[in-house]
Amino acid sequence: MREPGSRVAFVTLGCKVNRVEAEQVAAELLPCGGALADQPDADVVVVTACAVTMEASHKSRKAVRHALALANRPTVVVTGCLTDSDVEALAALSDRVVVERDKSALAATVRAAAGLEDVFGVVAPRYGEGFRTRALVKIQDGCDNRCAYCIVPFTRGAPRSVPVERVLRDVRSLAAAGVKEVVLTGINVGRYDDGGVDLAGLIARVADTGVPRVRLTSIEPPDLTERFIRVVSATPAFVEHLHVPLQSGCDRTLEAMGRRYSAKEYERAIEAAREAMPGLAVTTDVICGFPGESDDDARQSEEFVERLAFAKLHVFRYSRRPGTAAAGLVGQVSPGIAAERAARMRAIGGASRQRFLEEQAGRDAEVLVESVSGEALHGTARNGARVRVAGVEASVGDLVRARIVGVDGDTLVGAPIEAPRFA
Numbered sequence: 417m418r419e420p421g422s423r424v425a426f427v428t429l430g431c432k433v434n435r436v437e438a439e440q441v442a443a444e445l446l447p448c449g450g451a452l453a454d455q456p457d458a459d460v461v462v463v464t465a466c467a468v469t470m471e472a473s474h475k476s477r478k479a480v481r482h483a484l485a486l487a488n489r490p491t492v493v494v495t496g497c498l499t500d501s502d503v504e505a506l507a508a509l510s511d512r513v514v515v516e517r518d519k520s521a522l523a524a525t526v527r528a529a530a531g532l533e534d535v536f537g538v539v540a541p542r543y544g545e546g547f548r549t550r551a552l553v554k555i556q557d558g559c560d561n562r563c564a565y566c567i568v569p570f571t572r573g574a575p576r577s578v579p580v581e582r583v584l585r586d587v588r589s590l591a592a593a594g595v596k597e598v599v600l601t602g603i604n605v606g607r608y609d610d611g612g613v614d615l616a617g618l619i620a621r622v623a624d625t626g627v628p629r630v631r632l633t634s635i636e637p638p639d640l641t642e643r644f645i646r647v648v649s650a651t652p653a654f655v656e657h658l659h660v661p662l663q664s665g666c667d668r669t670l671e672a673m674g675r676r677y678s679a680k681e682y683e684r685a686i687e688a689a690r691e692a693m694p695g696l697a698v699t700t701d702v703i704c705g706f707p708g709e710s711d712d713d714a715r716q717s718e719e720f721v722e723r724l725a726f727a728k729l730h731v732f733r734y735s736r737r738p739g740t741a742a743a744g745l746v747g748q749v750s751p752g753i754a755a756e757r758a759a760r761m762r763a764i765g766g767a768s769r770q771r772f773l774e775e776q777a778g779r780d781a782e783v784l785v786e787s788v789s790g791e792a793l794h795g796t797a798r799n800g801a802r803v804r805v806a807g808v809e810a811s812v813g814d815l816v817r818a819r820i821v822g823v824d825g826d827t828l829v830g831a832p833i834e835a836p837r838f839a
Contacts, residue, residue, distance in 0.1 A: 422460060422530035423453035425490070427479050430466025432601045432633045434496055436552035437519055438464050444523045448532040455483060460530045461490045462522075465498035465506075467567055469735035473498055477506075484510050491529045495522050497571035549786050549813050550631070550796065551595045553586050554578060555618065556602030561636070563663075564674040564742040565703065565734065568603060575607040580618060587625050594813050596784055597629035597655075597796075598622065605632060606639025615639065616647035623653040628815060629784065629798065634659040637677045640685040649692040655798040656693055657727075660686065661701040665720025666713040669706055674741070679720055686724060695779075697727035697772065697799035704761050705734040705754025707745035714757045722764050727772040727799070729765025733758045769826070776801065776820045776828055783830065785814045794827075801828050808832035 424445055428438045441462065442452060455461055461483040465476035476498045483492045492513050494506050499517045507515050516525040527534060558575040559568055587598050600622065602608070608615040615635075622630050630653045635644075637660055648654040664670050665679050677685075690696050702721060704714065721729065733754045736743050749757075781797040783805060788794070792806040793816070804827050805818045818830030 422532060423451045423458045424460045424462060424526060424530055425453050425455045425458035425483075426462045426464070427455070427483065428464040429476050429479060430464070430468060430472060430496065431603070432552055432599070433554060433557065433603055434464045434466065436554045436601055437522075438462065439552065440554075441523045441526055445526065445530070445532065448527055448534060450527075450530055450532050455486055455490075456488060458486075458488065458490050460493060460526060461486070462493045462495070462526055465494055465496035467497040467500070467502075467571060468737075469732075470737055471735050473502075477502075480506065480509060480513065484512060493522075493526055493529055495519065497568070500571045549595065549784060550597045550599055551590045552599050552601050552633075553583060553590070554602060555583050555600045556605050556608050559604040559607070561604065561676070562674060562741075564672065564745070565706065565737065565740055567737050567740055570739060572603050575604055577608050577610045580610045580613050580621060583618065584621060584625060587622050587627055591625055591627045595627065596813060596815055597631060598627050599631045599633055601633040604636060605634065606636045606644075614643075616644045619654060620647055620651055623651045627653065629653055629655055631655045631657060631800075632659070634661060636661065637675075637682045637685055640689060642688070645689050645692045655800070656695045657697045657699070657798065657800040658689060659699045659701075662721070663701060663703050664706065664709075664713075665702075665717035665724075666709070669709050669713050669717065672708050672742075672745070673703075673706060679716075683720075683724065695799060697801070698724075699728040699730070699800065700726050701730045701732065702761055702765075703732050703734050704757040705749040705751075707734070707742055707749060708747035709734075709749055709757075714760075718761060718764055721761065722768070725771065726765065726768050727801075728769050729761070731758050731761045731765060770823075773801065773823045773826070773828060777822065779820050780833065781818050781820055781828070781830060783816050783818055785810050785812050785816060788812060797828070802826065803828045803830050805830040805832055 426438045426442055428435050463479050466472040495516045499515050503515050507513055516522050555578050558573045560574050562569050606615055667678050783795040783797055783803045785793045785795040792804050793810050794804050797803050810816050817833050819833050820828050821831050822829040
């Protein structure tokens with residue numbers, strides 16, 4: 417065992433749920449005498465491994481091997497979805513590998529590996545040195561949608577919700593520490609239900625804590641209901657941004673994927689949200705090269721995506737994942753064709769992104785300051801866009817208002833129009 421005060425590094429792959437779980441463990445180490453460190457200086461490296469695609473699994477194993485090869489010879493604690501299928505293979509990599517599948521036991525496992533003793537009765541704030549000004553709050557885990565391409569229901573299990581009071585306790589703690597934006601995250605947050613409190617009800621209660629901004633990481637199209645839209649559009653703290661995964665704009669492909677909506681139903685939901693929330697930025701995910709996708713199917717998807725004018729597009733080539741329904745489908749698309757389709761889709765997304773950014777010119781934006789460099793500050797607008805503002809004195813964590821005057825690459829350029837809020 418190492419002496420208390422050991423240094424711990426975190427390598428987190430995959431979704432934002434993985435990130436918030438890693439942040440929670442990191443925060444619990446600080447009152448115990450632990451210190452956060454970069455990998456070359458760490459005594460323990462915690463790798464949160466993703467298994468959502470074969471590429472993600474490969475990157476996760478590579479991250480473990482990289483940590484094991486460090487000159488400081490750290491203990492490597494591996495957790496995350498990959499541990500559900502690769503426990504023996506991961507443990508066989510080295511006697512310095514500790515595999516922890518149980519997330520509830522992860523903090524204790526890391527403390528033991530670092531030689532740290534638990535400090536009872538101390539509440540660890542997830543804000544401050546090493547943490548983000550936009551704090552993630554986990555509200556839900558698990559999914560039972562069983563989309564044909566996805567392994568997550570087998571690794572994360574059935575949907576389950578974090579109790580409302582625990583969520584509110586976390587938000588109040590973060591707000592008291594100075595956090596101006598909380599990002600509610602989960603595997604399928606639209607399935608949130610705690611004693612009859614649904615996602616819309618939870619958002620309203622979170623906003624009632626007084627935290628200035630509330631954001632969701634993602635919401636599935638069927639959960640973009642009339643009630644949800646009505647509640648969030650009437651909640652001033654809820655930002656003008658929604659990430660709504662599409663995956664394909666072709667009905668034939670959506671059906672093969674096991675998605676529970678048509679392209680038209682998706683479009684109607686987006687139109688309703690945009691009508692209720694002026695200035696709403698909608699971002700999405702698209703998969704190219706799904707088994708059985710024809711050239712005509714791909715073109716339909718491209719035309720649909722172009723028409724909906726998303727603020728940002730995340731494009732993925734289909735990755736064959738053993739254990740999923742899609743892995744056994746006939747008509748697997750060759751990697752070369754999938755790459756060509758993904759390139760075309762990315763070009764559509766890039767043009768749509770550029771139009772979205774240019775449309776912001778002349779508009780006012782509330783910017784959460786996340787870094788200050790020289791005479792300029794950098795932060796995030798309510799619609800999710802990155803903004804750079806010069807000529808205003810502000811600190812990390814401040815909210816400032818700026819008028820957008822231009823675009824520089826993927827960043828909006830703003831001019832200050834008033835003193836910082838909530839400084």
